[in-house]
Each structure stands twice: as C-alpha cells, then as structure tokens.
Amino acid sequence: MATKRKKVSPKRKSIRRDNGGHTITVAVNGREYTRVVEPRVLLVDFIRDELRLTGTHVGCDTSHCGACTVLLDGHSVKSCTMLAVQADGREITTIEGLSQQGRLHPIQEAFKAHHGLQCGFCTPGVVLAALELLQVENAPSEDRIRTAISGNLCRCTGYQNIVDSVAAAGEMMRSGKG
Amino acid sequence: MQAHSFDYVRPQTLAKAIQVLSENGNRAKVLAGGQSLIPVLKLRLANPRLLVDINDLPGLAFIEERGDRLRIGALSRHRDFERSKLIRAKYPIFSDVASVLGDPQVRNLGTIGGALAHADPASDWGTALLAFEAELIARGPNGTRTIPIDRFFKDTFTTALRSSEILTEIRVPKSAPGDGGAYLKLKRKTGDFATIGVAVQLGLDTKRNVVGARIGLAAVGSTPIRATRSEKALIGSKAGPAAFAEAAKLASEEAHPSSDLRGSEEYKRAMIEVFTRRALESATARTGR
Structure with a gap:
C-alpha cells in the first residue's frame, strides 16, 4: 500500500514541545512520519491537522459514526477513539493510501460505478471498513458485508448501493481487475 | 473534543507497569483497548494525570x-x-x-x-x-x-x-458434556449499549434435567447482576417450556431496571422475561441434549 507522496512539511505546529510532548513515528500509507505530540491528541486530529491528510473525516467525534475509520496494522479502528501516541511504531492506512499512481483502488472504482455514495462524507470510513473485509475474503455474503460496515453510518444512501459496491469490488479483486 | 492534559507511558513489562501504578495511585489509569476510557476522557468524566498503556505487555493475549x-x-x-x-x-x-x-x-x-x-x-x-x-x-x-x-x-x-x-x-x-450457554442482547442499533441483556449457562444431564444453571442480567442494576432465584428454580427441573416460563418470570422480578431513553422500567422488565426464555431455549439447544 506504499504511495509516492511528496514530503509534507509540518507547517502548522499545533503541539508545543514544552507541554509534555512525546516523539512518535507512525507509518501512514507507507511513509514514515516522526512528530512530537501531546498525549491527549487524538489519532484523527494528528492525521488531519499534523499530517494534513484530510480525507479522514470527523463526524460525531463520539465513536458512533465511523467517519474517522482508518486501518491500524490492517484492522479498522475509529481514529477519534485512539490517541496518536498509541499509534507509535504502527502502520496506518487512510483513504489517501488506496489509489496507486493515480489509479483508483477497486473499491473506489466500484463505489463510483454502483453509486455507493451521495454526499461522500462517510465514504472514506466505509471504504476502509470494506477494505478490511475484502483483504481476508473477496466473496463475502451480503450478511458479511452488512456486518463489516455496521460501524459506519451513512445518512444518504440507505446502504443498499454501498453493499452492492462492496460486493462488486470483491468481484473485481477476485477477477484481478483493477 | 479534547481530554484534559495527561502524561502517557507504555511500559514493556508487567512488573514495570505495576510499579508505575503503585507510584501514582488514583492519579493513574490503565489504558488497554481504550474504547471506553478514551470517550470517558474526551467527555472529561475522568481526569487522570497519567495513562499506563499496557498494550505492549507480553503474554496477556491468549x-x-x-x-x-x-x-x-x-x-x-x-x-x-x-x-x-x-x-x-x-x-x-x-x-x-x-x-x-x-x-x-x-x-x-x-x-x-x-x-x-x-x-x-x-x-x-x-x-x-x-x-x-x-x-x-x-x-x-x-x-x-x-x-x-x-x-x-x-x-x-x-x-x-x-x-x-x-x-x-x-x-x-472448562466446558463439559451437557453444558450450553447463550447471551442475548436487546439493543436499538449496532454499537449501542444493551437496553437489556441476558446470559444463560446451563448444565443438563442425559435425561435433560437441569443440574447447573447460572443467569446474568445486563443493564438492570447498578452492575451486571445474577438472577439467583431464577437459577434455583431451574436446578432439578426438567428443561422445557414450563420450567423456562417460570424461570423467565422470576428473572424479570429480580431485575431492577430504571426508565431511561432506552425504555421504560416496565418495558425492560418485560424484555428480561422474553430474553431469558429465549436464552434458556438457545442454551438448551447448545447442550446437545
């Protein structure tokens, strides 16, 4: 899942070293970032404000909606319910890490083809929850798909097109397309 | 939302973690998965000075x-x-x-x-x-x-x-022949806490007589509680609709639910009865007897 990303320069120093900062190194989308963070900084705020990767969204900020879902060592987690310091030495995948050299990931292609999004706010989280599932089984039943995305709220689609998109993505990954 | 400031350590041995906790008393909190603690910190319901992250401790996941x-x-x-x-x-x-x-x-x-x-x-x-x-x-x-x-x-x-x-x-x-259990949870949506929940573990002999019974109830007291009268009524009885109906009724009487946004006291009591009966049926099916 390595991406060729331009080095992000840490322009915004929201965290002061004199306030109990901890130096952490996190691999995000295949690139290592070393930063100093205050222990109370949430992983989602670290990803968005410090790394400027704003594809990960803050929805409810109370662990209900799943908009902030990222993969931690391959497993979906809510980045609003984890501290950045806990990610020290771990691998994170965000929505920005999915496309390869400008080519969309099969899940992204499938969401586009099957109208799996409307406003798109929940989409990064849903796509990552779906990725966790499709990494281990690429022909999941509808029931398995619905369980896999049960931690992600969508207020637009009614979920049916999301389920169709995930199933189609599995098919694409199975047949080696995309 | 942001928590109050706190310090953070991630000890590598259990001995070190215990030492840090001993030195800090009530000012420290253990951080495991964080799925309850971090929301609590964000809501500022707890304000520890130090989090002791135990996720690196070896030999605690099996x-x-x-x-x-x-x-x-x-x-x-x-x-x-x-x-x-x-x-x-x-x-x-x-x-x-x-x-x-x-x-x-x-x-x-x-x-x-x-x-x-x-x-x-x-x-x-x-x-x-x-x-x-x-x-x-x-x-x-x-x-x-x-x-x-x-x-x-x-x-x-x-x-x-x-x-x-x-x-x-x-x-x-360890699970023995004739043992079976089930946990049933009533919830409004995925991710919500239980409106009520019922856990049943049964032991049946070869004639389907109940030789062991324990029942736990969720969200109907200040802690998870046992339905001990219901358990006593079950032991010695024949597994089946009559005994289960009686046990379910007793469990609903032993519950102490409060009315809140998840339902009224009456509703929760009624659901304890329904879910206890269903959990007993499911547990019985799983005994294989």
Whole structure:
C-alpha cells in the first residue's frame, strides 16, 4: 500500500514541545512520519491537522459514526477513539493510501460505478471498513458485508448501493481487475 | 473534543507497569483497548494525570484450555473471540458476546479485561461471565490475587481491583458434556449499549434435567447482576417450556431496571422475561441434549 507522496512539511505546529510532548513515528500509507505530540491528541486530529491528510473525516467525534475509520496494522479502528501516541511504531492506512499512481483502488472504482455514495462524507470510513473485509475474503455474503460496515453510518444512501459496491469490488479483486 | 492534559507511558513489562501504578495511585489509569476510557476522557468524566498503556505487555493475549479451565488473557480483543475456533465450538456464549458488542471497529481494539475493569452496568462481558463461576486474576505489587466474579463488581464503574493492580487473566470452568450457554442482547442499533441483556449457562444431564444453571442480567442494576432465584428454580427441573416460563418470570422480578431513553422500567422488565426464555431455549439447544 506504499504511495509516492511528496514530503509534507509540518507547517502548522499545533503541539508545543514544552507541554509534555512525546516523539512518535507512525507509518501512514507507507511513509514514515516522526512528530512530537501531546498525549491527549487524538489519532484523527494528528492525521488531519499534523499530517494534513484530510480525507479522514470527523463526524460525531463520539465513536458512533465511523467517519474517522482508518486501518491500524490492517484492522479498522475509529481514529477519534485512539490517541496518536498509541499509534507509535504502527502502520496506518487512510483513504489517501488506496489509489496507486493515480489509479483508483477497486473499491473506489466500484463505489463510483454502483453509486455507493451521495454526499461522500462517510465514504472514506466505509471504504476502509470494506477494505478490511475484502483483504481476508473477496466473496463475502451480503450478511458479511452488512456486518463489516455496521460501524459506519451513512445518512444518504440507505446502504443498499454501498453493499452492492462492496460486493462488486470483491468481484473485481477476485477477477484481478483493477 | 479534547481530554484534559495527561502524561502517557507504555511500559514493556508487567512488573514495570505495576510499579508505575503503585507510584501514582488514583492519579493513574490503565489504558488497554481504550474504547471506553478514551470517550470517558474526551467527555472529561475522568481526569487522570497519567495513562499506563499496557498494550505492549507480553503474554496477556491468549484464549486456551489448560487443565480444567478455559483461560483468557485480559488483553484479548473482542475480535479474537469472534474468530476463535475453540470459542465457536465449545463456548458459543462468548461468540454471542463478541458479535453483539460495539461494532467491528470497537471490537478490533477493545479488550475483555478493559471491558470488565470499566464495569459498566450494561457490560456484555460482565453479564456473560456472571453466568460462570469465573475467576479474575489480578497482579499487584504484593503478587497475584484471584477474585471470584461474584465479588468483582462493586458498583457502577467500580470493581474490586485496587489502583495498583492490573487484571491479567479470566478463568472459567472448562466446558463439559451437557453444558450450553447463550447471551442475548436487546439493543436499538449496532454499537449501542444493551437496553437489556441476558446470559444463560446451563448444565443438563442425559435425561435433560437441569443440574447447573447460572443467569446474568445486563443493564438492570447498578452492575451486571445474577438472577439467583431464577437459577434455583431451574436446578432439578426438567428443561422445557414450563420450567423456562417460570424461570423467565422470576428473572424479570429480580431485575431492577430504571426508565431511561432506552425504555421504560416496565418495558425492560418485560424484555428480561422474553430474553431469558429465549436464552434458556438457545442454551438448551447448545447442550446437545
């Protein structure tokens, strides 16, 4: 899942070293970032404000909606319910890490083809929850798909097109397309 | 939302973690999966000065039968129970818990030990373990202590654990022929706490007489509670609709629900009756007798 990303320069120093900062190194989308963070900084705020990767969204900020879902060592987690310091030495995948050299990931292609999004706010989280599932089984039943995305709220689609998109993505990954 | 400032350490050995906890008393909190603690910190319901992250401690994540016990490391994640073949085959009640607790993201990080130590009255794990003669193993500066589950929950968010102790392991009696259990949870949506929950563990002899029965109830008291009158009525009776109807009625009388946004007291009491009956039926089916 390595991406060729331009080095992000840490322009915004929201965290002061004199306030109990901890130096952490996190691999995000295949690139290592070393930063100093205050222990109370949430992983989602670290990803968005410090790394400027704003594809990960803050929805409810109370662990209900799943908009902030990222993969931690391959497993979906809510980045609003984890501290950045806990990610020290771990691998994170965000929505920005999915496309390869400008080519969309099969899940992204499938969401586009099957109208799996409307406003798109929940989409990064849903796509990552779906990725966790499709990494281990690429022909999941509808029931398995619905369980896999049960931690992600969508207020637009009614979920049916999301389920169709995930199933189609599995098919694409199975047949080696995309 | 942002928590109050706190410091953070991630010790590499259990001894070091216990030492740090001993030095800091009530100012420190143990961070395991964080799926209860971090929301609590963000809402500023608790304001510890120090978080002791135990995720690097070795040897605390396992699910295995050893001797006459099923032994569970406190750092086992909820998802580990969903995926464990041993649990699915011999302790399906724990598969039930793992499949209805939180949502997939929460289950990926949250731990059984953290859920128990948090001691929410609606705790799915606490309720399920009350259906067993479970033992909780705690390590502290003075060594290891075994706490029976019946003495573990003291009050809402309050357990028998001391501030310098870490819950390391949970032990339950190994599943025997004729044993069967089930956990049923009524919830409004995925990720919600239980409106009510019922855990049943039964032992039947070859003639389907009930020789062992324990029942845990979630979200109908200040802690998860047992329905002991219901259990007593079941033991010695023949597994079947008549005994189950009576036991379900007793369980609903033993529940102490409060009216809140998840339902009225009457509704929750009625649901305890329905879910106890269903859990007894499901547990019986799983005894294979």
